[in-house]
Structures are given as structure tokens and as C-alpha cells.
Amino acid sequence: MRNKLAAAIVAACALVLTACSGASPNTAGETQELRIGAISPIASFEPGNFDAGPGSAFIQPVYDTILRNDSEGEPQPSIATEWSYDDSGTELSLTLRDDVTFTDGAKLDAEAVKANLEAAKAGTGETAGQLRFIDTVTVEDPTHLTISLSAVDPSLLTNLGGAAGSLASPEALGTPELATTPVGSGPYVFDAAASQTGVTYAYTRNPDYWNADDFPFDGITITVFNDGNAVTNALRSGQIDFAGISDQAAETLESDRLKVESFPAYTASGVFLFDRNGTIVPALADVRVRQAINMAFDREQIVEQVYAGVGTPTAQSFSESSAAFDPSFEKYEHDVDAAKALLAEAGYADGFTLPMPDLGPIDPKRQAAVTEALTAIGITPQYEPVNGETFISDLLSGKYPAAIFNLNSHRPWDFAQLALLPDSLWNPFHTTDENIVDLVNMAQTQTGEEADATFRELNEYIVDQAWFATLVQPNSVFGVSSAIDVEPRKFSTWPPIWNFTPAS
Amino acid sequence: MFYFLLRRVGGGIFLLFVIVTVTFFLLNAIGNDPARQILGPTASAELVEAKRAELGLDLPVAVQYVNWLTSAITGDLGTSWYSSQPVTELLGFALPPTLSMVIGAILVSTVIGTVIGVVAATRRGAVDRGLQFFSTVIQAVPAFLVAIVLAVVFAVQLGLFPATGYTSFAASPSDWLASIVLPVTALALASIASIALQVRGSMIDVLRQDYVRTLRSRGLSDRSVLLRHTLRNAAGPALTTISLTFIIAISGSVIVERVFNIPGIGTQANTSASRGDLPVVLGVVAVTVVLVVLVNLIVDIAQGWINPKVRVS
Numbered sequence: 001m002r003n004k005l006a007a008a009i010v011a012a013c014a015l016v017l018t019a020c021s022g023a024s025p026n027t028a029g030e031t032q033e034l035r036i037g038a039i040s041p042i043a044s045f046e047p048g049n050f051d052a053g054p055g056s057a058f059i060q061p062v063y064d065t066i067l068r069n070d071s072e073g074e075p076q077p078s079i080a081t082e083w084s085y086d087d088s089g090t091e092l093s094l095t096l097r098d099d100v101t102f103t104d105g106a107k108l109d110a111e112a113v114k115a116n117l118e119a120a121k122a123g124t125g126e127t128a129g130q131l132r133f134i135d136t137v138t139v140e141d142p143t144h145l146t147i148s149l150s151a152v153d154p155s156l157l158t159n160l161g162g163a164a165g166s167l168a169s170p171e172a173l174g175t176p177e178l179a180t181t182p183v184g185s186g187p188y189v190f191d192a193a194a195s196q197t198g199v200t201y202a203y204t205r206n207p208d209y210w211n212a213d214d215f216p217f218d219g220i221t222i223t224v225f226n227d228g229n230a231v232t233n234a235l236r237s238g239q240i241d242f243a244g245i246s247d248q249a250a251e252t253l254e255s256d257r258l259k260v261e262s263f264p265a266y267t268a269s270g271v272f273l274f275d276r277n278g279t280i281v282p283a284l285a286d287v288r289v290r291q292a293i294n295m296a297f298d299r300e301q302i303v304e305q306v307y308a309g310v311g312t313p314t315a316q317s318f319s320e321s322s323a324a325f326d327p328s329f330e331k332y333e334h335d336v337d338a339a340k341a342l343l344a345e346a347g348y349a350d351g352f353t354l355p356m357p358d359l360g361p362i363d364p365k366r367q368a369a370v371t372e373a374l375t376a377i378g379i380t381p382q383y384e385p386v387n388g389e390t391f392i393s394d395l396l397s398g399k400y401p402a403a404i405f406n407l408n409s410h411r412p413w414d415f416a417q418l419a420l421l422p423d424s425l426w427n428p429f430h431t432t433d434e435n436i437v438d439l440v441n442m443a444q445t446q447t448g449e450e451a452d453a454t455f456r457e458l459n460e461y462i463v464d465q466a467w468f469a470t471l472v473q474p475n476s477v478f479g480v481s482s483a484i485d486v487e488p489r490k491f492s493t494w495p496p497i498w499n500f501t502p503a504s
Numbered sequence: 505m506f507y508f509l510l511r512r513v514g515g516g517i518f519l520l521f522v523i524v525t526v527t528f529f530l531l532n533a534i535g536n537d538p539a540r541q542i543l544g545p546t547a548s549a550e551l552v553e554a555k556r557a558e559l560g561l562d563l564p565v566a567v568q569y570v571n572w573l574t575s576a577i578t579g580d581l582g583t584s585w586y587s588s589q590p591v592t593e594l595l596g597f598a599l600p601p602t603l604s605m606v607i608g609a610i611l612v613s614t615v616i617g618t619v620i621g622v623v624a625a626t627r628r629g630a631v632d633r634g635l636q637f638f639s640t641v642i643q644a645v646p647a648f649l650v651a652i653v654l655a656v657v658f659a660v661q662l663g664l665f666p667a668t669g670y671t672s673f674a675a676s677p678s679d680w681l682a683s684i685v686l687p688v689t690a691l692a693l694a695s696i697a698s699i700a701l702q703v704r705g706s707m708i709d710v711l712r713q714d715y716v717r718t719l720r721s722r723g724l725s726d727r728s729v730l731l732r733h734t735l736r737n738a739a740g741p742a743l744t745t746i747s748l749t750f751i752i753a754i755s756g757s758v759i760v761e762r763v764f765n766i767p768g769i770g771t772q773a774n775t776s777a778s779r780g781d782l783p784v785v786l787g788v789v790a791v792t793v794v795l796v797v798l799v800n801l802i803v804d805i806a807q808g809w810i811n812p813k814v815r816v817s
Contacts, residue, residue, distance in 0.1 A: 043586070124547040179588055196597055197587055198775070199767040223669070223765070226774065229652060230765040233667035236660045388778065390536060396545050425546065 034217040034484065034500055037231050037243030041198045041224045045182035045190075047116050047173070048123020052130070052163040053493045054244070059166055060497045061188035061203040061220050064100065066113060067161035071499065073411070073490035075161035079108065089152040089445060096143045100210055102169035102185045110145040113137075115170040117147070127164035130155070152444050154413045154451065162492070187215040199224055214498045232479070241481035242500070247308035250477045262310050262475040263488035263495070267406040268317040270297075270471035271356075271370055275401030276431040281354060284401055288346040290466030294332040295339035296373040303472050306365045311474035315463055317409055317419070320473050321490055323452035324412040324459040331463060339377040351378025357391065357403050358383035370404055398428040409473065410491040412455035416440045420462065435461060512804055516797030520790065527789045528572065528782070532565050536780045538585050559585055572786065581790070582783035584776070591787035594772060599791065601670040602768035604680070605760065606753045608688035613695035614746055620696070621703025621742075622735065625711065635704065639697035648759040651690035655763055658686055668765035687760050695749040702745040706738035713737075740807055747803040751796055 042050055042058035050059060068078035082095040100108040114137040121131045133153040138146045149156070159165065172183040180197050182190050188203035195202045201222040209215070223240060225231045232249045234240045235258055245253060250260045271293065278285025299313035315332045318324040343349060354374065360367045360383065371381050384400070395403055407426055409415050419426040420436050436458065443454040462468070476493060480486055487499040539555035540547070547555075556562050560571065575582060581591035624635040659667035665686050671679035710716065711734055719729050758770030769788055776784035 124543040124551060126544075126546075129546055176588060196767065197589060199597070225668070225765050226771060227762045227765065229655075230668050230763060233655050233660050234669075234765065237663065237667035239666060239668055387536075393537075393540060393545060 032217070033219040033221060034242070034497070035240040036220065036222045037234055037240040038222050038224050039226075039231070039244060042201075043125070044179040045168070046119070046123065046178050047166050047168050048120035048128040048131075049125040049179075050163060050166075051126045053126075056163050056492070056494055057222060057497065058201055059163060059182065060186070062182045062186040062190050063166035063168060063184035064108070064186050065161060065163075066094065066165035066167065067157060068498075069158055069161035069489065069492075069496075071487055071489050073158060073492070075157040078161070079113070079167060080160075083157070090149040092147040092149070092156065094145050094147070096145070097210070098143050100185050101208070102171070102183060103189050103206060104169045104171055104183050106169045106171045107142075108167060108185050109142040110139040111142070112170045113145060113167060114139055115173055116167050119168075119173045120164060120166075127159075127162075127166075130159040130162075130164040154444060154447075155411060155417075158411065158491075185209075187212060188220055191219075216501055220497065235479040235481070238481070241484050242486060243479055245477055245479045247310055247477055249479070250310075251308065253479050257482055259480045259482055261478045261480050261486065261488075263478070264319075264321060265311075265406075265474050265476040266319055266321070266408060266410050266491055266493055267474060268319075268409040268468065268470045269311075269366075269406045269474050270404070271402055271469040272405045272407070272426075273402050273467065273469060274395075274398065274428050276467060277429050279398070279429055280401040281352065283346070283348050283352045284354075286346045286348075287465055288342045289348060290469070291332070292339040292342040292346070292377060293374070293379065293469045294466050295335050295342070296377045296379075297332075297369075297469065297471055298334040298373070299471050301334075302369050306369050307472055307474050310477060311472045313472050315468075315470050316459060316473075317407070317462065317468045317470045318412055318415055318455065318459040319409040319491070322410075322412050322455070324455035326456055326459070329460050329463045332466075336376050343377060343379075348378075351380060353380045353382045354402055355382045355384055355400060357386045357394070357400050359386065359404050363404065366404055396425065396428050406474075408493075412458070413443065416443070416455075416458065420458075420467070431467075433465070508808060509801075509805070512801050516794075516801065519797060520793045523793050524573075524576075524786055524790050525569070527786060528569050529565070531780065531782050531785060532568075534780065538780050538782070541779065542586060572783070576786075576790065581787040584784050585781050586779060591783050594784060595769070595787050595791055598767060598769045598772040598788075600672060601684075601766045602754070602757050602761070602770065604670075604673070604684050605687045605691055605757055605766070605768065606750065608684055609691035609695060609753045610746060610750055612688055613692040613699050613749060616692075617696045617699025618703050618735075618742065620700040622707060622730065624700065624704045625707030626730065632704070635700060639701050642697040643694050645694070646759075647690050647694060647756040648763060650693055651687070651760045651763040654686045654690055670764075670766045670768070683766075687757075687764050687766060690760050690763075691753045691756050695753065699742060699745050699749065703738065703742045706741045707734060710734045710738045736810060739810055743803050743807055743810075747800050750799045754792060754795065 036057055038054060038057060040054070042055045044050055045059065045062075064079050066078065066080050067075040067083070070076050079100060080094040080096055084093050085091065086093075094113075096108075096110060096113065098109075102108055102112075106112065117131065117134060117137050121128055121134055133149045133151050133156065134147055135150045136148045138148070140146060147156075167184060168178060169183040169185075172178045181192050187206055187209045189206050191202040191204050194200070203220040205212075205215075205218055223234070225234070225243070228246055228249065231243045232245060232253065235243055235245070235253065236255070238257060245260075250262075254260045273284055273290050273293065275281055275284045276290070283289045294315055299315070303309060303311050303313045312320050314320065314330060316325055316329055340349075343351065358367075367383070374381050387394075394400065395405070407419060418424055421427065421440060422430050422432040422437070439454055439458040439461070443451050443458070446454055478486070483503050485501050485503050486495050488495050489499060537552070539552045539559060539561060543551055543555055553562075560568055563571070572582060579592070581595070583590050584594060587594075620635060624632040655667050658664050665682050669683060671683045673680040716729060716734060754769075757768060758774060760766070761768045761770040762774070769792065772784065773788045775781075776788065
């Protein structure tokens with residue numbers, strides 16, 4: 001009996017030791033599987049209902065896009081091989097490849113593209129908004145179609161080269177299964193049997209893919225993590241090859257097995273002065289007050305202490321990577337005395353109280369820095385408790401006159417649409433400035449250098465008017481296995497999967 | 505015994521009814537608008553209204569409750585508002601990892617805790633004092649801290665076990681075992697200490713009884729006295745500790761699953777509660793209550809089997 005027990009214990013130990021294969025890292029030179037860690041699952045695989053940020057990692061393996069943006073963010077041929085606008089800039093003609101089939105056997109032709117654009121436009125996700133200027137889609141023949149726009153859209157081509165141009169099988173469009181089981185024509189096929197919604201997403205190579213050379217990995221797995229420590233442990237133990245990490249984790253993560261990469265996050269981060277009409281806080285209607293707030297911050301120090309030195313200190317909200325950005329627009333030196341004098345000139349020598357959402361529990365360092373700076377010039381932040389689930393809708397409904405926040409800062413046109421026009425989503429008090437509207441309208445029909453100059457003028461005006469107290473354009477930090485290389489894409493928060501390669 | 509079981513099952517069903525009812529009305533009282541959250545800030549008011557109707561949120565809360573309850577009685581726990589997956593399917597994915605961890609923790613802590621308790625009660629002296637010291641220390645360390653240390657040392661640094669994730673038994677028994685060793689250890693450590701202390705105390709009490717001296721004076725071997733008579737009589741309080749251990753392990757699994765990124769009931773509860781996915785929250789609550797009631801029932805039956813006086817009390 002005793003011998004049997006001992007044998008059982010030995011067998012169990014042997015089983016455990018042989019089982020210790022959980023961490024089998026990719027090694028340099030091998031092209032096995034690309035294993036990505038994500039912080040949240042994709043909400044839906046239906047065109048028009050997914051976001052264009054980190055969610056792209058889930059859809060790029062399975063969906064071809066009409067065009068494909070290169071690493072500079074410029075649209076290049078993909079399913080559409082040629083494209084051209086008419087003179088008015090509102091009729092876009094596309095020529096499509098004729099050799100692509102969806103993995104369920106449906107043909108990828110002009111009808112399929114039309115069905116996708118119409119379905120995507122009817123959605124409610126971020127990508128649906130990117131297609132809002134599309135009026136009608138006309139099929140000329142199986143490889144030609146024309147997109148008619150209600151107004152010129154300078155971002156349409158790049159949007160068709162991103163998530164908004166994703167193409168699902170027309171047979172799957174409109175079916176409830178598409179939300180969790182994508183069917184596309186992309187380089188990989190979604191492996192439903194090896195996946196679990198919200199937890200793991202597995203993709204295997206599409207053997208019939210028309211552009212297989214661009215995708216060196218035999219398979220892709222995306223694992224969703226709920227905890228930053230778990231992500232770090234998975235990276236360090238070789239369970240995953242790529243994931244976003246915190247600045248703090250980055251300081252200790254680099255090793256023989258892991259690289260730390262830092263790419264622009266394409267966001268403007270700081271104090272958003274939403275109530276420029278003075279609806280809740282009358283002081284904010286005075287441009288001198290908003291300028292004084294901008295002068296209260298020591299941006300260099302904040303980047304060092306709050307962002308671990310990773311990011312660009314700036315008062316500009318237009319992306320540093322865009323033509324609208326200009327170093328000469330940095331007009332707000334840290335100067336507490338000058339800020340106080342400006343407040344006094346505006347009639348607020350004794351300061352005022354500024355209600356803001358309380359982000360202390362999730363972002364204590366940034367909130368502490370903001371509190372210190374505002375208090376130094378006599379403004380008292382009054383933090384109000386936040387409900388995480390309703391936070392965004394509260395901001396959008398104009399509940400808070402100001403907030404510590406991040407906002408996408410991609411191409412100048414996109415940023416203007418997002419935050420500067422009277423009906424922009426992130427202009428919750430609908431502040432109207434005719435000069436801004438005129439400049440945006442002017443840029444809409446311009447291209448090249450002409451458009452760049454207009455956006456520069458717009459950016460300088462926004463800085464002068466102190467619409468925001470932007471502090472930094474931060475970087476996203478990623479942990480990367482030494483077995484792979486990755487290249488970022490301009491104006492994208494997450495590198496596209498075709499920019500992942502085995503380490504050279 | 506039949507009436508004893510009937511009483512316990514009836515009590516369990518009543519408890520289940522009360523808890524899911526309270527959960528339902530509490531979550532409704534929070535006042536979030538799931539339709540708006542699901543569709544996003546850019547969706548039109550018409551679309552949001554249509555979504556509310558689709559989810560049945562336009563009905564009075566009492567009607568929603570009755571609809572949910574009548575479906576639940578037939579085994580239909582509804583579908584997730586966010587992923588549109590049936591709640592039973594989600595629970596089907598989430599239960600095996602959690603049960604693997606919790607049952608593993610119960611087995612490990614029961615076996616090791618009992619052995620340590622018996623040894624401490626019979627040997628006494630330094631062994632006993634050592635047990636009491638280490639038990640106090642171990643019980644003071646929270647499970648999540650133990651989990652983090654285990655993950656860093658045994659998974660990241662030594663590479664002996666996977667740092668994150670869960671492999672099902674069906675996919676690979678050896679990988680399954682490897683994936684639960686560290687979570688089970690994290691959950692079991694504090695329970696080992698409490699079970700050991702409980703067994704030790706009960707054993708010492710029983711060993712002082714007259715009948716033990718009588719049995720020894722009749723020449724029964726130490727082993728027979730210890731295992732057949734003393735341990736059996738000391739098992740009652742230890743069994744109660746085990747049922748408490750189960751409840752602690754279920755609640756501890758929320759954190760341990762997070763540290764090891766295990767997609768179990770705790771993770772499901774966390775995710776669905778944070779976004780107000782009512783059908784999934786109710787499903788998680790219902791299945792957790794059923795499990796707790798079931799374990800208590802099993803413990804009651806075991807105690808009744810060991811000690812017939814319990815059945816009539």
C-alpha cells in the first residue's frame with residue numbers, strides 16, 4: 001500500500017514536471033506563431049461596430065481592407081488597385097482585384113464591397129463615423145464601383161485603408177454569428193474551435209491568400225488580459241510576444257528575451273477646457289483665464305515625473321507627427337507669476353473653483369500634478385466622484401466644465417472633426433468659433449501644402465485661444481519578444497499585423 | 505435522513521431565490537443605460553431606444569424580473585447583453601477553470617491540513633508550536649500576494665509552470681495540471697493553516713476524552729485509536745472549516761484568476777459586473793449560490809453520517 005502511494009506521488013510529480021511546457025517562447029529565426037496580449041476584447045467583428053485602435057489587431061488577420069495604409073499612414077493598393085476622384089472631390093472611382101474569394105466561398109467583387117460599406121456606415125462604432133460622408137455606392141461592374149460623397153472628405157482614402165475599409169463576406173453580413181465569428185478574405189482564418197470569446201482569439205493561415213508573402217507567421221493568437229501584472233508575467237515568461245505595458249513596467253522589463261519599444265500614442269493628454277462658453281464656470285469663457293491655466297504647468301517636469309520621460313511636452317493638441325504641428329507654437333512657458341497676473345487682469349485675482357471628474361483612483365500621479373499646478377495659481381480643483389461606466393457619456397453630455405483626459409490626435413482633419421466644430425463629439429458645450437469653422441471649411445477642399453498651411457494656421461489659433469491645456473503627447477510603450485521585430489504605423493495607436501516579422 | 509435532506513435543499517432554494525432577487529433589483533437600481541453603453545456615444549436616440557426594446561429594458565422592472573425568473577426556472581439564463589452569447593454557454597466556459605482551482609484547493613488543503621493537524625496534536629512540543637506560528641503568519645498573508653509571489657518565482661524566474669492561462673483537462677491533462685498548480689497553491693495555503701489548526705484543536709480535545717484512555721488501556725494500537733476513533737470524532741469541526749474554505753476559495757478566486765489570467769467565474773463576475781451585463785451577473789450569482797449550497801449540503805450529509813445526532817438537531 002505504502003509503495004503504491006509512493007508510486008502515485010512520483011507519477012504525479014513526473015506529470016507535473018513533464019507538464020511544465022506552458023512557457024515555450026518563440027526563438028529568433030523561427031517563424032511560428034505571433035502571440036499578442038490585449039487589454040480588452042473586440043466588441044464585435046461586424047463592420048461598422050468595431051473600433052479603429054487596438055481592436056484592429058483582432059480584425060486585421062481575417063479582413064482584407066479596400067486599401068492598405070503604409071507605415072507613413074498613406075493609402076496603398078490592396079483590394080482596390082486603382083482609385084481616383086472626380087474634379088469636385090465627391091466621386092471616388094475604385095478598380096478592384098478580381099482574384100479574391102472569401103473563406104466561405106463568396107466572391108469578393110464590387111457588390112461585396114458595396115454591401116460592406118453600407119453595412120459599416122449603418123453601424124455605431126468608431127469606424128461607422130469615419131464613413132459618414134458616403135452618400136451612395138454604385139456598382140459599375142464586378143471590378144469597378146463609384147462612391148458618391150455628400151461632401152469632400154479628406155480622410156476617406158486613409159479610412160478605407162484602415163478598419164473602416166474592412167471587408168467581411170457578404171453572406172455573413174447581417175447574421176448574428178458575425179459578431180463573434182468573423183468571415184473574411186484575409187491572410188488568416190478565425191479558428192473558432194481554438195478561441196473563446198473575450199478570452200482567446202486564434203487564427204490559422206489562409207492557404208489560398210493572395211498576398212501571403214506579407215504575413216510570415218503561421219498563426220496568430222491574441223490573449224485578453226485583465227491585469228497589468230499578468231501581462232508583464234506573460235511577457236517575461238515567454239507566453240506572449242507583444243503587449244502594451246505601463247511606463248513603470250518598462251523600467252524593469254528589458255532583458256535578453258524582451259525589448260521595450262516606445263511609439264507615439266497619437267493622443268493629446270492634459271486638461272480639456274470644455275466649458276469655453278462659461279456655462280458652468282464663467283471664468284473659462286475668458287481666454288486670459290484659459291491662457292493662465294496653460295501657463296500654470298511645467299510640462300517638461302510633468303513628462304519626466306508623471307510619464308516616466310516618455311512623450312513630448314507640448315501645449316499643442318494637433319499630432320506632433322502631422323504637418324499642423326510647429327515647435328514655434330509652444331507659447332506657454334511655465335510662469336506662475338505671469339499666470340496669476342493674467343487671472344487678476346481677467347478679474348479672478350482670488351481664483352475660482354473648477355469642478356472636474358475625480359481620476360485620482362485610476363490616475364493619481366497625473367491628477368496630483370494637475371492639482372499642484374492649478375492650486376499654485378489660485379484655482380481650486382473640485383473633484384467629483386466618477387462612475388466608470390458612465391464617465392464618457394457624462395463628459396459628452398457636458399457634465400464637467402473641464403477634465404483630465406486623453407483624446408485621439410491623428411490627422412489634422414480628423415482632429416478638427418473630433419473636437420473643434422460646433423457639433424463635434426468632443427466639443428460637449430458646442431462652442432462655436434467662426435474662424436475655426438472657416439478654416440476647417442477651407443481645408444476640406446484643399447490638398448498638399450495648401451491644406452498643411454491651413455491646418456498650421458488652425459493649430460496656432462487653437463493654441464492662442466487656449467481651447468485646451470494640453471500637457472503632453474505621450475508614447476505607448478510595448479514589451480516585445482526578442483524573437484520578433486515590429487514597426488509602428490503613423491497615426492495608428494497599434495502596429496498593424498503586417499508590420500510584425502520574425503527577428504532579423 | 506430524507507427529511508433532513510429535504511430541509512437543507514428547501515433552505516438552499518429559498519436562499520438562491522432571495523439572493524438573485526436582491527441582486528436583480530440592486531443592479532437595476534444603479535440606473536446605468538446598457539443600451540447606450542453597448543451602442544456607443546455616437547448612436548442615435550432611435551437606435552438606443554430600439555436596443556432598449558430588444559433587450560426588454562423598456563418593460564417595467566417587475567415584469568423584467570418575472571420574465572427572467574420564469575426563463576431561469578426552465579434553465580434559460582438569457583444571453584449576454586454585450587456578446588449576445590447564451591449565459592449558460594459563458595458559464596460553461598468559466599466554471600471548469602474555477603472548479604478546478606477551488607476543488608483542487610479544497611483537496612490539497614484538506615489532506616495537508618489534516619496531516620499537519622494530526623501530527624501537531626499527537627507530537628505536540630516544537631512541532632505544535634511551529635504549526636501555530638506558521639499558521640498565524642500564513643493566514644495573515646492575503647491570497648493575491650501569495651499568487652503574485654508564486655507567479656514571479658515559479659513561473660517567471662524558474663519557468664516551472666505557465667505564468668498565465670488555463671488549459672482544459674480535455675485538451676491536455678498534463679497542461680491542465682500545470683496551469684492550476686500555482687493558483688491552487690495560492691488558494692490552498694491559508695486554508696491549510698486553518699484546517700490544520702482546527703484538526704489539531706479537535707484532536708487534542710478528543711484525545712483527552714476518557715474513552716480514548718479506555719481504548720488504549722484495552723491494548724488498541726495507537727494507529728487504530730488515532731484513525732478509527734479519534735480522527736472520526738474530531739472530523740465534525742474540521743468539516744465545517746472545509747465548507748468555509750470553499751466559500752473563501754470561491755471569493756479568493758476572483759483575485760487569483762486575475763493574477764494568473766484564468767478565464768473563470770471570478771473573471772466573468774468582474775467583467776460583467778463592471779459593465780452592468782445583468783444576465784451574466786445573475787447567472788454568475790445563481791451558479792455560485794448553487795455551488796455554495798451544494799457544498800454545505802455535502803458537508804451536512806457527511807456530518808450526519810459521522811454523527812447521527814446532527815440529523816435530528
